[in-house]
Amino acid sequence: MSNQPGNLKAGEVKPDVCVVGLGYIGLPTAAIIARAGCRVLGLDVSERVVETINRGEIHIEEVDLDGLVHGVVQRGLLRASTQIEPADVFVIAVPTPFEKDEHHTPDISYVLAAATEVAAVLKAGDAVILESTSPVGTTEKMRDLMAGLRPDLKFPGLTRETPDVSISYCPERVLPGRILEELTNNDRSIGGITPRCARKALAFYKRFVRGTCVTTDARSAEMTKLVENAYRDVNIAFANELSMVADKMGLDVWEVIRLANRHPRVNILQPGPGVGGHCIAVDPWFIVHGAPEQTPLIRTAREVNDGKMHHVIAKATALLEAHPGEKVACLGLAFKANIDDFRESPARYVAATLARRFGDRISVVEPYASALPIEFTDTGAALIDLDTALEDCGVLIVLVDHDVFRVVPLAERSGKAVYDTRGIWPDQPVAEAPAAGSLRLAS
Known part of the structure; x- marks a missing residue:
């Protein structure tokens, strides 16, 4: 498959996309997907955010994002709402903080709340992709929640039959101030609940990602994202500890x-x-x-x-x-x-x-x-x-x-x-x- 985004077969229909969460990652992602020609609904709990985006404006600072959002809103490719609607692809990009306790317990409640919303409108043939940085196993928990809510659908990894829906994990790798460039050009790790899920997510991301997309399983993709940031944290800690040693020694x-x-x-x-x-x-x-x-x-x-x-x-x-x-x-x-x-x-x-x-x-x-x-x-x-x-x-x-x-x-x-x-x-x-x-x- 070509690395050029938007490389579609003649006559191929572009999917309708719903991006859940319009924050620092969700809004740029929604805008880039819309730029690739897909109709995108951005879902957010904030009326202010929804109204701002529907005016063609933005509520965060990011290089070149204002012009892109204005353009895709004007073309009718991006709109925002507080109410979910059916789509072909659902991209979840909501916060995943941790509890302020001694164990720093991860809080995936926003992910599960988003999955609950998506489950209400899910239909056979849909794909659900989690982008939020999450603890290992979160994608499977999301799958299990949706399966419990929608017993009429077959979910990957829970049936020997061909599943009705596809579920994957694909974290972003971006630097604030360069988000649009890096969402388009950086490599991606795409982890599917099954290899079939990963392939379907791969086909979606190649519509707008120029970087290399590598498929793996969901748990490995989840861990990869955490490892990347832990590696950086360890290296920064060495510099910060060195600065305190230098202070001590004058x-x-x-x-x-x-x-x-x-x-x-x-x-x-x-x-x-x-x-x-x-x-x-x-x-x-x-x-x-x-x-x-x-x-x-x-x-x-x-x-x-x-x-x-x-x-x-x-x-x-x-x-x-x-x-x-x-x-x-x-x-x-x-x-x-x-x-x-x-x-x-x-x-x-x-x-x-x-x-x-x-x-x-x-x-x-x-x-x-x-x-x-x-x-x-x-x-x-x-x-x-x-x-x-x-x-x-x-x-x-x-x-x-x-x-x-x-x-x-x-x-x-x-x-x-x-x-x-x-x-x-x-x-x-x-x-x-x-x-x-x-x-x-x-x-």
Whole structure:
């Protein structure tokens, strides 16, 4: 089969598609499927989201997504609703968080709720594809739920006869800020409940994916997605732990990493205030929960990266106490640079903690926010722009490496105490003590 999307046989009818969940993954996915010529219904529980999309507008920030959504809505290929309708292919892209308990228990209730909705309109010949990052076995649980709700249909893996419906798992691999490009060009792991299910999902994805699509079983595909993000988490944990060691020894971690990476087989990542986002900060816990005795390394990496937030708070607190008369600007709330996604963000946690401790001394600069999140309520903290922060604040705490922060010249930082957790200002002078003038602290 050709790797070019939209490679259809003459006269082939394009399927009607329902995408359940119109968030950071669901909406771009729905728009790309619609761009390939399929009629797409986007399902979401939020009336606001539905109304926004039906106007041809978007409720999230993502490069080029606004123009794409506007175009496919205008052409009648994408519409949104809070009510499910029959379709030929159902793509489920809903959140899969974990419980805030000591075991970090995965919460697949949104997946099962979506499956319940889909089951109500399912018919013979349909395909159901789960894209949400999920614990191993979730696709089978989804299948079992739908089978219980629809005894009139035969489900794969539960009958010796040819099943009526196809069920598969196909996680995304995308980077915020490049979602449209990566949904189209990245390789895909497609796991079917049966090989026949995987082949049917493969045919669907080749309509709009240029990357290589590799078929496997559903459980392997589920584990693959978790392993990818756990691998990244472990590598980030090494960098974050190294930064804390460097602090203890009075070393510049950025210099140490720069020199170490000159080794031809060493590639240490850059430290930060922790790890955020819905993937890397969450998915490793799904593996730990499934095999707690076999995952000491993955668990430790999670604990190191979560612990880095508290390390940053302690250093920032010491800096603020050493400069009691100065106003403070926390630069950034997003979990990574140049996006508006604040989910599981260590920057958000650090800034909110400091706001609760230091009240109206704290201001926040976040160019991708129109208001501060709810946890800042009644703290006295304010959302300000970067120019105001540079004029009024004597302490700058860099929590996110947005491009707009990177380009601030040294002249505008002169005389300020700076705690740079992202290493974006290597030219900031380092003082021996807070009283000595400009101060740069490493991560």
